[in-house]
Amino acid sequence: MIDLKLLQKDFEGVKKALLRRGVDEKLIEELKIKNEKLKEAKMAYETLQAAQNAMSKEFGIYKREGKDISELKKRVDENKRKIADALEVQRQRQEELEKLAMSIPNLPDPDVPDGEDEEDNVEIKKVLEPREFDFTPKEHWELAEQNRWIDFERGVKIASSRFSVVYDMGARLERALINFMLDYNRKRGFIEVSVPHIVNRRALEGTGQLPKFEEDLYKIENQELFLIPTAEVPLTNLFSDEILQEEMLPLKMTGFTACFRKEAGAAGRDTRGIIRQHQFPKVELVCITKPEESDKVFDEMVETASGILTELGLPHRLVQLCTGDLGFSAAKTVDLEVWLPGQNTYREISSVSNTRDFQARRAKIRYKDGKKNTLVHTLNGSSLAVGRTMVAIMENYQNEDGSITIPKALEPYM
RNA sequence: GGAGGUUUGGCUGAGUUGGUCGAAAGCACCGGUUUUGAAAACCGGCGAGGGUAACACCUCCCAGGGUUCGAAUCCCUGAGCCUCCA
Numbered sequence: 001m002i003d004l005k006l007l008q009k010d011f012e013g014v015k016k017a018l019l020r021r022g023v024d025e026k027l028i029e030e031l032k033i034k035n036e037k038l039k040e041a042k043m044a045y046e047t048l049q050a051a052q053n054a055m056s057k058e059f060g061i062y063k064r065e066g067k068d069i070s071e072l073k074k075r076v077d078e079n080k081r082k083i084a085d086a087l088e089v090q091r092q093r094q095e096e097l098e099k100l101a102m103s104i105p106n107l108p109d110p111d112v113p114d115g116e117d118e119e120d121n122v123e124i125k126k127v128l129e130p131r132e133f134d135f136t137p138k139e140h141w142e143l144a145e146q147n148r149w150i151d152f153e154r155g156v157k158i159a160s161s162r163f164s165v166v167y168d169m170g171a172r173l174e175r176a177l178i179n180f181m182l183d184y185n186r187k188r189g190f191i192e193v194s195v196p197h198i199v200n201r202r203a204l205e206g207t208g209q210l211p212k213f214e215e216d217l218y219k220i221e222n223q224e225l226f227l228i229p230t231a232e233v234p235l236t237n238l239f240s241d242e243i244l245q246e247e248m249l250p251l252k253m254t255g256f257t258a259c260f261r262k263e264a265g266a267a268g269r270d271t272r273g274i275i276r277q278h279q280f281p282k283v284e285l286v287c288i289t290k291p292e293e294s295d296k297v298f299d300e301m302v303e304t305a306s307g308i309l310t311e312l313g314l315p316h317r318l319v320q321l322c323t324g325d326l327g328f329s330a331a332k333t334v335d336l337e338v339w340l341p342g343q344n345t346y347r348e349i350s351s352v353s354n355t356r357d358f359q360a361r362r363a364k365i366r367y368k369d370g371k372k373n374t375l376v377h378t379l380n381g382s383s384l385a386v387g388r389t390m391v392a393i394m395e396n397y398q399n400e401d402g403s404i405t406i407p408k409a410l411e412p413y414m
Numbered sequence: 415g416g417a418g419g420u421u422u423g424g425c426u427g428a429g430u431u432g433g434u435c436g437a438a439a440g441c442a443c444c445g446g447u448u449u450u451g452a453a454a455a456c457c458g459g460c461g462a463g464g465g466u467a468a469c470a471c472c473u474c475c476c477a478g479g480g481u482u483c484g485a486a487u488c489c490c491u492g493a494g495c496c497u498c499c500a
Contacts, residue, residue, distance in 0.1 A: 050470090050471055053471095069483080243424065244424095
């Protein structure tokens, strides 16, 4: 959630930032008005409540002294009715404000480039040169089928479209990658955490997937529980509603989970292969930091994800997302895109975001900053999407006969 | 699935004949005295959110309802944890 105090204090500044990422101007103004209306209602209610409290105290004194209370009681009863009305007004306005505020995305950092969509993202740098092929490189689904690593039909048979089954060397490669990635992250100071794959509504609100993106989540029937779309949700919410000790920060975590997404709105995109599945394995990084150190940690996370690709010998590039392509909770995001020779293009394989205090405010994650309690910054990034890494290995390490060489870095894991 | 217990501030833990309880005490933490320095000792401060220029004031003792002029304390519903039984 954005900072409503800041909105009140620097309306023009906040408006400008939100307009950059395409938020409707009317919504921003409405947010401000609703906030002011709530304040009014609160004041009215609190004044009445204060009177009530005072009278109640008096009441006790009267009784003790044996005075007549009938007159006082009349006043109190009357006030009580007013309070009930005032409270109802306040409740309504609170609800309205919250509904709106929860649907407003984060403010982009000032240095995020303006832009409409991914076309306007800015390449930061390329790492490793794509290999020259003396034959026409195949796409991963061809290689996967030829090597009998991935079975697309049977995944569909037992579940639905966008599910697949991985066999033999493919399955072993997947497992090797997960271990390799977790170990790599651990060596860089991220502690390994194993979390539930199902979370409640509160957690999803904390990280910003709800209330806005419910249609993309798998919900457990008749329960307020959902399959996680990313490990970011359980990892970040681990410390919701807590006041952390300063020494605990920065908290750097890594975890492996499956991720579940309905991919609503992605109909027709990436239908072949395993680029876009309803269930996919991913190793995630989540950091909780003091505000002043989040930029540094952000860079570490990008380097870590990039480092894994480099170790695996996979050419990739870093791309800074423009305002139009930023995720809902992110103030700043750098994507890692891996080179896919079969598709002859770079494809997203990791996304590292700094949400600043946006999630921390929703999830109430704070730390003791000397005397004060201050909202932390939360960051998340994949390191990496395992399925897409397999795709990249297949395509980059393919031989002319369709066989695939296992990257050196993975040899100890296979 | 059944019976009982429990849920209080960063932690431990008092507080159930309803009022002066946002809550004793201890630990932790912060400031000071003392010390070459540290420890110990002593003095003072110290829950959270909102509100204010600062006060005042409002809300919060698992969550949600209710009774009452007034609830951490009474009633109902739900959740977590623990124990016993099936």
